[in-house]
Amino acid sequence: MSIVESLQEAVVKQLTALYTGPFAAADFQVNQTKEEFEGDYTIVLFSLLKKTGKNPVDLGQQLGEALLAAEPDFFNGFNVIKGFLNLSIQDHYWQKLLSDNYEKDDFGKQQANGKRVMVEYSSPNTNKPLHLGHLRNNFLGWSVAEMLKACGNEVFKSCIVNDRGIHICKSMIAWQMFAEGETPATQQEKGDHFVGDYYVKFNDEYKRQIEELVQDGMEKAVAEKEAPIMKATQQMLLKWEAGDGEVMDLWRRMNSWVYEGFNETYKKIGSDFDKTYYESNTYLLGKKIVEEGLGKGVFEQEADNSVWIDLTADGLDRKIVQRRDGTSVYITQDIGLAQVKYEEYKIDRNIYVIGDEQNYHMKVLRLIAQKLGLPNADNIYHLSYGMVELPSGKMKSREGTVVDADDLVAEMVATAKQHTEELGKVKDFTEDELAHLYETLGLGAMKFYLLRVDPKKKMVFNPQESIDFHGFTGPFVQYTYARIKSILRKEAATNETLESTPLLRLEKSILVSLEQFPAVIQQAAAELNPSVIAIYVFNLAKAFNSFYTVHSVANAETAEKKQLRLRLAVMTANVLKSGMQLLGIQMPERM
């Protein structure tokens, strides 16, 4: 049980004994005591005045005395200031916490709870390479999965590859028109970038054709539909759904180039999946479900054969689920996938990590699943995250302002290299060790940067200013860890029983922080919010830094103090490491 929970329980017990209840933990707040006051935790009394019929000072005094009398082993003292009851916890409580847990590398993690959760993330289109927005998605999804695991869930990471559809055909058409047989191999280019280039070429040509038609007197809206390259693309999609051999061959070939590129990127950034789904498989089931839904009367068919669902009663609109030419739209395959996921994994929660631009889409998906009576419908949860924007606004591929994922990773690793060389602390490292260190630091900086912000909120990334290595950053936490490890290479903690020694302020501030780690994991997982962990880990690192610049570990005042501080060092290192692990960030032993 956490300290806060123990406090709540103790306070409720004493309130019930002193006054006429009933009382519950929700009746009052327990806060960490502010620096400027004496105490560890504070009970805010105002909300209890009415029920107890007391004034704040009397209530605080009575409650404080009762708590101290009832649990003298736990409480060390109290003071009342205005409406706040500040309580101090006995030093030996903190020291026991340390002795019991300092060597546990699973501190803060929970037992299996039997729940099965799927986290779908990444979900790329196979027509262009990954960009900065995908990185936020990948880091978020991976981290959320880790946090849920730490809370005892069995987690399955999944990825839906949007490998078919009109957008893929665009790259294919452009390749047919302009490539003259070039491949990633002949161009010495990463496959996803190679295919992405043709997606850009499509749009250039499309724009050119529209202009040409408009100049010949056609309305712009008509020209957009009549442009030959667009018509050819639509033809190709039809052929694709019909299984045309030539089209399928080209599709397989180009997708394989993209997969090769993606795999390289995923490997680099540490994204992995327990299951990869392909839209080219799931869309057929979607179509089947649409057919069944028509029979059930959930969907309705227009005279032109297109199929719709009417969600106006739910405050939304009419939504198309199948085009008049019989081809499926984006949401069709999602319906199929929702069913497949449940059938294969019998999951209790079905989390989708998808940008907030798709809030409406996900609302529709959930509603459709519910109306169809899919078994998993109510468990669909959209983890909606904000877009990553540039100082100039949204990233726009047309304006060439998209920050490419591979480029950014390479830049971060190069920056890590530059900093490391300037500092010159690891000159004895081998080439391999150096390369590994640069990746650890570069990726650590980038992941931390993208995860330290509340996922729900959009965030701004300034490519002009490279991601920092100082302050509230990944490398700051990594550096703290490396320095602790440096101490622990010279001095080891022993298991002997320690005499209790009075805790210094800076020692206790670390212990208070360490004690909160389990609660922090739970909160982060409940909110599906890695920034909670990032903020925590930063504060813990800061507390340790402040502590050990003032107090020596190796040359502590007494043998007891030395052991106490070594244990503090061990436990802080452990917690920093497992906290960062939840963010997908590795820790260097030296840097």
Added chain:
RNA sequence: GGUUCGGUAGCUCAGCUGGAUAGAGCAUCAGCCUUCUAAGCUGAGGGUCAUUGGUUCGAAUCCAAUCCGGAUCACCA
């Protein structure tokens, strides 16, 4: 226009289930390396918490209105 999310220091962000004098980091300025790694530590300046009204003993936090910005409302994905 409908729906929806947001507006906190020069910049990027915490704080939002109401509680003590609104916090970090960056940037700026002033200090600290013969002593466990200075990617560090200590300190200073910097705020009409978009605006107005309401609820409350108490509001950055809750409610309403207004202003500003984003997303979305495709036979695109």
